[in-house]
Amino acid sequence: MSEALNTAVSAANNDFTKDVYWDLAANKAENAIISPLSLHVVLGLASFGAAGSTxxxxxxxxxxxxxxxLLKDYKGIIDQLSKSPELKIANKIYFAQDVKLNPTYQTQAVENFYSDLDKADFSQAQVAAKQINDWVSNHxxxxxxxxxxxxxxxPDTKLVLINAIHFKGKWATPFKPESTKDGAFFLDETNSVQVPMMHIKESFYMYEETGDDGFKMLELPxxxxxxxxxxxxxxxxNKRAGLAALEKKFFQTNESFAEKFGNIVKSTYSSEVDVTLPKFKIESTWEMNDLCKHLGMEVAFSNNADFSLMTExxxxxxxSKVVQKAFIEVNEEGTEAAAATVCRIRLKRSLVHYEKPPPLQFKADHPYLLVISYKRSNLVxxxxxxSFSGQKSFAEQDISPAEKVQKTEL
Structure with missing residues (x-):
């Protein structure tokens, strides 16, 4: 694989990911999907309109x-990621009828963030919301x-800043739909549910730490x-109920998650692996005001905020509000994932060669963490x-065996 992005923004985003994940998703019983990169870009876009302590x-x-x-770094990371056929990034600023953007800020937004600009009548809430939501859906x-x-x-809403990311990647080696069968996914040490499990035996990169607090890492390109x-x-x-301990190991140490992640990736070895992986779909909505404040941005939400560089x-x-919606679906063909983050701004108020061994086993039949990265380094x-509450196994679906195979080909 070619060199990863090595800029101030990519390094900061990787560091930022650790805090975002721990604040939002760690120690939660429900499934979660987050794009720290989407949040980082939209807050970065807002930051160039800020002055002073803000x-x-x-x-x-x-x-x-x-x-x-910094501006060139944002431009560089968006440039590089957008060259990939799998990933699309788009930014947009909607501003009220009475707002005149500061020409310098407008130039930065357009030239470095590739942001589109458009007016919206926020006093017509239904119309403005449809205008914005249609753009997000399209991207x-x-x-x-x-x-x-x-x-x-x-009517107090003056600007709405949006970042949208869409990823659609096909596995380098796809799973065969006819190999997908119902299997147990353990929610804890003893309780399980039946879910569609994909299966493949192929050469992949792996990493393993033994012991009760250890884990396996599999890379699917x-x-x-x-x-x-x-x-x-x-x-x-390694343990069925080991996710919380793994999260703590990754996200509650002095070592950055990006460094730990990088060291693990560098230590992987290629081997034949017998992989069992559930099909799944996750949708998450995150209210991110508290997260942003915990990260140290309280002043940006207060009457002391200074975004004077945004407008003429x-x-x-x-x-006033930062929200992200994110989506991921994993099936035999590959992965589709998307995220959109909105920042609403208002007027102030109060490899080794050896004899081929038996294939290793990688059976993802209990809670796990996953990361989608660019060039094994930059976290997206x-x-x-x-859990799989509400998701039907094949046995629960009213379809014939032939239709089961067809249904998996998404």
Whole structure:
């Protein structure tokens, strides 16, 4: 694989991922999907309209140390990721009829974030919400719908900043639909549910730590063997109820998750692996105001906020709401994932050669963590698969065996 992105923004996003995941998803019983990158980009777009202590707080929250090349770094990461056929990134700024954007901020948004600009009449909440939601749906292959609730838009709303990410990757070696069969997924040490389990035996990169607190990591690459930019990395605890301990090991240490992740990837070895992996679909909605405040951006939400660089007449603005919706579906063909993050701004108020051994076993039949990364380094999505409540097994679906195979070919 070719070199990963090595910029202040990519390093900051990887560091940022650790805090975002721990705040939102760790120690939760339900499934979760988050795109820290989507949040990082939209808050980065907002940060260039901030001044003084607000700008400092935004940079600190984004885990960015001062960099003169910051705008070029954002441009570079969006440029590079957008070259991949699997991933599309889009940014948009909607602004009220009475807002005139500061020409410098407008130039930065368009040239470095590739942001589209459009006016919206926020006093017509239903119309404005449909305008925004249609754009988001169009840029996420209809996977993210109703990101904006009309009730959240008021005449005080002056700008809405949006980032949308859509990923669709085909496995380098796809699973065969006819090999998918019902199997047990353990919710804890003893309780299980029957879910469709995909199966493949192929050469993959693996990593393993033994012991009760250990885990296995399997890398499933996307794309052709000649050009593999993206991979899914599945971290499977050795114990059925080991996910919470694994999360603590990864996200509650002095070592950054990105460093730990990088060291694990470098230590992988290629081997024939007998893989069992459930099909799944996860949708998450995150209210992110508290997260942003925990990251150190409290001032941006207060009456002391200074976003005077956004508008020509230095409107007194503050962030009122940050929301993300994210989606992921994994099946025999590959993975589709999407995320959209909105930041609403309003007026202030109060490899080794050896004799071939038997295949290793990688049976993802209990809760696990997964990461989708670019070139085995830059983190785009992170998710946990904990449960399958509401998801039907093949046996529960009213379809014939022939239709079962057809149904898996999504």
């Amino acid at each position: 700008a400092e707080a935004m940079m600190k929250g984004l885990r960015i140390k001062h960099s003169e090349t 996420t292959n209809d996977k993210i719908k109703n990101l904006i609730d009309p009730s959240s838009l008021t 996307y794309g052709s063997k000649e050009e593999q930019r993206f991979s899914m990395h599945i971290f499977l605890p 007449n230095k409107m007194p603005l503050q962030i 999505f992170v998710a946990t698969v904990n």
